Amino acid sequence: MAVIARLQPSCAPRTATLTQGTGNATDLAERFENALYNIARSWRHAVDRRLKYWGISMAGRMTIAAASQVRSPLSQSELAEMLSVSGASMVHMIDRLVKDGLVVREPSMSDRRVNRIVITDAGHRLYAVLKDEAAAVRQELLARIELEKLAHVTELLEQIRYILEPRHDDAPFDEDPRDC
Numbered sequence: 001m002a003v004i005a006r007l008q009p010s011c012a013p014r015t016a017t018l019t020q021g022t023g024n025a026t027d028l029a030e031r032f033e034n035a036l037y038n039i040a041r042s043w044r045h046a047v048d049r050r051l052k053y054w055g056i057s058m059a060g061r062m063t064i065a066a067a068s069q070v071r072s073p074l075s076q077s078e079l080a081e082m083l084s085v086s087g088a089s090m091v092h093m094i095d096r097l098v099k100d101g102l103v104v105r106e107p108s109m110s111d112r113r114v115n116r117i118v119i120t121d122a123g124h125r126l127y128a129v130l131k132d133e134a135a136a137v138r139q140e141l142l143a144r145i146e147l148e149k150l151a152h153v154t155e156l157l158e159q160i161r162y163i164l165e166p167r168h169d170d171a172p173f174d175e176d177p178r179d180c
Contacts, residue, residue, distance in 0.1 A: 043141070050137045051130060055100070059085075061130045063093050064102060064119060068127050073106065073116035102126060 047058045056064075066082050067074060074082070080090035094117060097103040102123035108114035119127070142150060 046141060047134060047137050050133050054126065054130065054133070056126070056130065059083075059093060060097060060102075061127075061134065063090070063097065064123055064127045064130070067103060067117050067119050068124065073118045075108065075114045075116055076105075077114075079117055097123070 044058050047061070051058060051061060062083055063079060066079055076090050076094055077087055079094075080087045083090070085093075094103060094105065098105060101120055104118050104120055105115040106118050108116055
């Protein structure tokens with residue numbers, strides 16, 4: 001049985017759902033999933049190629065960026081959660097950044113078992129360069145995309161991310177808990 005996409009009336013504009021029926025929406029959904037996976041991987045590789053010169057991966061850049069953009073230093077586990085990576089992966093990443101002199105671990109004043117990750121001056125300088133490099137990659141990759149299409153795709157991806165975010169109300173994915 002084929003599945004088709006149809007617009008479902010709701011307070012959110014243009015909310016689409018897949019329903020049973022005729023058509024090729026299952027194929028489209030599978031194409032979307034494959035395209036999303038492939039573009040994420042290809043994007044990461046393009047950024048990694050550009051940052052290779054600086055001796056850091058996109059994962060390292062994202063870790064430095066997350067640590068740089070908070071008011072007070074985060075713990076390793078808070079950084080791991082923020083970046084949706086395992087604690088073990090974050091420990092490994094922090095070890096590399098410490099070795100490179102880009103971050104330091106400082107014991108928490110309130111809990112000696114916790115280390116806070118602090119960006120060093122060298123880390124801040126590198127992050128400023130990496131931000132510019134990443135912006136250049138984005139510009140190159142998106143230069144041929146119409147602004148209206150980019151806005152539409154961005155809104156779609158943000159909507160999907162909202163749907164996928166952890167929910168604590170046990171509501172089904174098709175129910176929008178936001179007030180309209």
